[in-house]
Amino acid sequence: MNQLLDQARLRAVNLPSSVWSPTPRTLRRWALAAVVVNAGITVTGAAVRVTGSGLGCPTWPRCTPDSFVPVAHPEISPVNMAVEFGNRLLTFVILVVGLACLVAALRLLPRRKDLVRLAWIQPLGVAAQGLWGGLVVRSALNPVTVSVHFLISIGMLAAAVALHTRAGEGDGPPEPLVHRDIRRLGFALVAAVAVLLVAGVVVTGTGPHSGDAVASRFAFDIETVARIHADVVYLVVGLTFALVFALHITRAPAAARRAALTLLGVELAQGVIGYVQYFLAVPAFLVGLHVLGSTLVWICTLRAVYALRSRGPLESTADARDALGSATARA
Structure with a gap:
């Protein structure tokens, strides 16, 4: 148990460096995290629906007309409000993971444009989901808006899988x-x-x-x-x-x-x-x-x-940095 706790502490300490000084392996881990959280919010979204909590927070971006967080409301069950608000909070987790993917892709040396493009989809997708989520609430859960809400998550999931795959392979055709x-x-x-x-x-x-x-x-x-x-x-x-x-x-x-x-x-x-x-x-x-x-x-x-x-084997980080240094020196 102590060994597991020590490993967890070490990973927590290394999280900032995995974003700011990434390797292809750590970028891949962040991409895998994006896959997990994007898949997770589809399941929590289903939980919101099957528990009748879709309008547990009846306004957007606030949860209630007077508050961004749940407060007692005579017409809304506290359970429904908690379920819907919890699903909204998960959006921030996806945003943090998406930003981590983007920063890691931007900081990776040598920079790979394809990884940066794929990483951009995560935070932009969260922004699109947030705005569309407001339309879902304001349309009183119209099935068209709810369906598109799910399909946007599916698109973000595809981008996360692509990022995870591309980060673990070479850059050849x-x-x-x-x-x-x-x-x-x-x-x-x-x-x-x-x-x-x-x-x-x-x-x-x-x-x-x-x-x-x-x-x-x-x-x-x-x-x-x-x-x-x-x-x-x-x-x-x-x-x-x-x-x-x-x-x-x-x-x-x-x-x-x-x-x-x-x-x-x-x-x-x-x-x-x-x-x-x-x-x-x-x-x-x-x-x-x-x-x-x-x-x-x-x-x-x-x-x-x-x-x-x-697309060929992934070049090691050391080799990639040496190649980048040689190219810079020749320039």
Whole structure:
């Protein structure tokens, strides 16, 4: 236990240097933190919705008309207010992590423009989410605004996964590790999963968990949209199975095969959760679990596609600094 505490203290002490004097490894860690917190807020957002806390803070940017923090309000449950305010606070965690990614990318030597561009998406995405969150509240949880709120998080999650991947590889042009048709299959899979996520938010916006009694719903038949969603699930699983099979018979690199198998496993688990929640009339707990599953499917899909190509090995920090010093001296 003491050893674990000492390690935790050492990491806390090293946090500032990991941002101000970063290495590719520490930047990758911050990118992984961005992946975790962006995935986390999708789950807490689902918790806000299934607990009916979407208007627990009825105004924006304040929580109540008179205060930025929760205060007793005769028309709002303290629990609902605490849940919604807690979700708002998590936005600041994402902002801190996003700024850490950006500063680390800017301070990394030699500077890599692609990493800086990807890192910028995190704080800018938080700003966009904050402004859009105000529209969500002012529209009384209109399902269109709520859906876009989730999809912005999915976009930020994709950027964080890209940053994590790129920070751990070289800066050369992408070299395919598999046949071009397999890569095309991977791209088709990403597109299908994106469609699946959109179909999922339509089902959510039509279903029973609106976030508040006054919130409107999509005027669709829930049975119809659920079946469309299921059809897209079959397409995604079919494409994933095809990818796993193609990688196996072509003896693709082990990392690519593992990534595809992991994706298939996550999809099957997600499918089980989806069917169980449907037949149990969409219980709140399983809704949150299903949202977590959807973010994991998205992350694993992106990881599987990135594993189909290589940009070469990552140059060591020492070598990179020496190269930068030599280039400066020649200049």
